[in-house]
Amino acid sequence: MHTLYFDLRDTKGQQKEIEDNIASAGKLLREGGLVAIPTETVYGLGANGLDGGAVRRIFEAKGRPQDNPLILHLTGAQWLPRYCREIPSMAYVLARKFWPGPLTMILKRGELVPDETTAGLDTVAVRCPNHPVTLAIIREAGVPIAAPSANVSGRPSCTTAQAVMEDMEGKIEGVVDGGPCVVGVESTILDLTCRPPRLLRPGGLPVEELERLIGPIAVDKAVNGQMSPEEQPRAPGMKYRHYAPKAPVTVVTGAPEKSAREIKRRAGPGSGVICFDEYAGMFSGQQVQTLGPEADQMTQAQRVFEALRAFDSLPVMEIYAQCPDSRGLGLAVGNRLKKAAGFHILEADSSKIILGLTGGTGAGKSTALDVIRGLGGTVLDCDQVYREILAENEEMQKAIGSSFPGVFRPDGTLDRQKLGQEVFMKKERLEKLNLIVYRFLVPELGRRLDATEDGLYALDAINLLESGMDQVCDRTIAITSPTELRVRRIMARDQITEQYARMRIGAQKPDEYYRGKCDCELNNDADTAEEFRAAANRFFTRLVQSIKEEKEHGV
Numbered sequence: 001m002h003t004l005y006f007d008l009r010d011t012k013g014q015q016k017e018i019e020d021n022i023a024s025a026g027k028l029l030r031e032g033g034l035v036a037i038p039t040e041t042v043y044g045l046g047a048n049g050l051d052g053g054a055v056r057r058i059f060e061a062k063g064r065p066q067d068n069p070l071i072l073h074l075t076g077a078q079w080l081p082r083y084c085r086e087i088p089s090m091a092y093v094l095a096r097k098f099w100p101g102p103l104t105m106i107l108k109r110g111e112l113v114p115d116e117t118t119a120g121l122d123t124v125a126v127r128c129p130n131h132p133v134t135l136a137i138i139r140e141a142g143v144p145i146a147a148p149s150a151n152v153s154g155r156p157s158c159t160t161a162q163a164v165m166e167d168m169e170g171k172i173e174g175v176v177d178g179g180p181c182v183v184g185v186e187s188t189i190l191d192l193t194c195r196p197p198r199l200l201r202p203g204g205l206p207v208e209e210l211e212r213l214i215g216p217i218a219v220d221k222a223v224n225g226q227m228s229p230e231e232q233p234r235a236p237g238m239k240y241r242h243y244a245p246k247a248p249v250t251v252v253t254g255a256p257e258k259s260a261r262e263i264k265r266r267a268g269p270g271s272g273v274i275c276f277d278e279y280a281g282m283f284s285g286q287q288v289q290t291l292g293p294e295a296d297q298m299t300q301a302q303r304v305f306e307a308l309r310a311f312d313s314l315p316v317m318e319i320y321a322q323c324p325d326s327r328g329l330g331l332a333v334g335n336r337l338k339k340a341a342g343f344h345i346l347e348a349d350s351s352k353i354i355l356g357l358t359g360g361t362g363a364g365k366s367t368a369l370d371v372i373r374g375l376g377g378t379v380l381d382c383d384q385v386y387r388e389i390l391a392e393n394e395e396m397q398k399a400i401g402s403s404f405p406g407v408f409r410p411d412g413t414l415d416r417q418k419l420g421q422e423v424f425m426k427k428e429r430l431e432k433l434n435l436i437v438y439r440f441l442v443p444e445l446g447r448r449l450d451a452t453e454d455g456l457y458a459l460d461a462i463n464l465l466e467s468g469m470d471q472v473c474d475r476t477i478a479i480t481s482p483t484e485l486r487v488r489r490i491m492a493r494d495q496i497t498e499q500y501a502r503m504r505i506g507a508q509k510p511d512e513y514y515r516g517k518c519d520c521e522l523n524n525d526a527d528t529a530e531e532f533r534a535a536a537n538r539f540f541t542r543l544v545q546s547i548k549e550e551k552e553h554g555v
């Protein structure tokens, strides 16, 4: 299908041409075609809302779940009695104040509205968009226009005609370019069929403004959290993962200085960052999309979807996003970011402390970890986590299988011994395997840590620094020890000869390596285990104390 492009960005120019374009778009719509239209919030994918067949095509073009109803776009409140019934006077009060504008009202559905538009519900969503071009097109079409956001289902909404073209070219009859959307997030959805009225989706009209006019509003659960599959939000669309770029997103909440620092600690070279303008300079090593100044919510709303979309053409493995607080438009912007993250949220203000321990064999890492346990800490054995995901994660198995073709048995299970042989004493092969492992291990570890309670945690990882796991740590600690002491310790511990002990130590990285790369060092030159234990206890007590203070007061 060829998609027609109507340029209506400048409505002060050639009047004849403008009228022709509006007439053509209106006619296409009236006759059952799909035309993307500009609104002040986001671009909509329009069809004649009274024509069930046309509306069905919207669902096909977007790949939208059938149970997700559409908003009917009207030219004003005078159309309400045609498509709604039992209209409360409050609807007119709201329309008088906020229409045309980013407010969608849920009302009882009238008989003219087909099941396709409302997904079979007894209610219908209505709004009057504030865009002169689209109002003219609806008037021309003479019918209410059903229009969801013009993105492919699940992707960020479109705030420019170019973004619509990316998602919809070849699938719909036309795209009307009315310039970039000035609001940038979708309309606020308010359910007026219950008492008190209920906010189903935060959007371009802040709830505070609604409450000022009509009093208290209830907030639907779906606004602040992800619904479980059994739960039914009142706006069916709120239950789906949404607005998502291809790379996984983590939203970091809390005061901006704190969230920026938290992101800084976690972001690696392959990370993308969405941040307020003031913090962009902190992320010179990352791909950055700015949201606008910290205090400028209008700009944040305008930019949020473009920022999310931009990452789909950038090589990023993961995305961290700063999050505005929930006042004013911040509720809508934060909600879009959190939905993009599948509600994967990290509290920058939390008092979780993560230590990463590394160092060569015989230096005293196990004793140090034991001391941390004694201080109430939890130890995460990264090798154990590796083995768990190796057994469970099909994507990681696939990645390994394509690089090491022989290591899967005919029944599809992984032959770990064979994999071990493949990389044993072959540096390049081992590095290749490690790169695959780290790609899955680091995010998994991050997820596990995020799911834990506040408190003290220690990562036990030989490859802490090479894997990138050090990035999730508040501090990395090198456990070092003079070679002669290490030789004696592992001879006694593992019952091996001096020659073999020296060979094992020689095969590992030297202390200087760990010393140079870690944040701090705990040197074990104690003669007895008890002595080292006491020293480690003092060391970690002090370290934890100073991290706590730093988290509370900032650095």
Ligand code: TXA
Binding pocket: 039, 041, 042, 043, 044, 045, 068, 069, 070, 071, 102, 104, 106, 118, 121, 123, 124, 125, 129, 147, 148, 149, 150, 185, 186, 187, 188, 189, 200, 201, 234, 235, 236, 237, 238
């Ligand atoms: O700003 C906007 O509202 C944009 C522009 C194009 O107008 N439109 C938009 O549509 O965001 P869409 O389809 O992406 O989101 C509509 C939301 C969905 O979450 C849907 O479940 C909800 O409105 N909705 C529609 N009809 C409903 C109803 N009768 N009851 C409850 N929720 C409804």
Ligand code: MG
Binding pocket: 148, 149, 157
């Ligand atoms: Mg949408």
